[in-house]
Amino acid sequence: MKKILTVYLFFLFSFSLTYAVEGKKVFETYCWGCHHQTAVAFGPPFAEIASKRSAEEIQAMITDPASVSKVFGYKRNAMPPFKLNKEELEAITRYILSYKPQKEEKQ
Numbered sequence: 001m002k003k004i005l006t007v008y009l010f011f012l013f014s015f016s017l018t019y020a021v022e023g024k025k026v027f028e029t030y031c032w033g034c035h036h037q038t039a040v041a042f043g044p045p046f047a048e049i050a051s052k053r054s055a056e057e058i059q060a061m062i063t064d065p066a067s068v069s070k071v072f073g074y075k076r077n078a079m080p081p082f083k084l085n086k087e088e089l090e091a092i093t094r095y096i097l098s099y100k101p102q103k104e105e106k107q
């Protein structure tokens with residue numbers, strides 16, 4: 001019984017580890033060239049995105065930037081679309097939203 005529990009805890013632990021690392025990995029693989037966490041790069045920083053977009057909006061932008069960037073008010077779309085699987089999409093969304101500023105800035 002104890003052994004089963006240990007194995008269970010081990011899996012739970014390694015699962016939560018990958019869970020935490022995943023979003024950062026997706027970011028470093030696909031987004032890092034154009035987005036930074038808090039500084040403006042070619043695209044807006046994640047902190048700014050997190051302060052004004054929902055998870056659904058972020059995911060729509062990643063999969064179909066050509067249509068969504070118009071809705072967001074950009075004149076030209078410079079972001080390419082990404083084919084991420086569901087886990088990657090959810091991980092990167094969580095990662096972006098984790099940069100949401102603690103205090104809401106008034107605009």
Ligand code: HEC
Pocket residue numbers: 026027030031032033034035042043044049053057058061062065069072074076077078079080082092
């Ligand atoms: C080639 C450069 C480039 C890459 C790579 C890139 N982006 Fe972008 N992104 C942009 C630019 C430029 C914009 C501004 C809107 C536009 O041009 O369509 C943008 C806009 C966005 C927005 C909407 C910003 C807003 O106003 O809310 C989100 C969300 C976003 N990017 C997420 C991502 C994620 C997640 C990745 C990685 C999977 C990624 N981007 C990769 C260039 C890029």
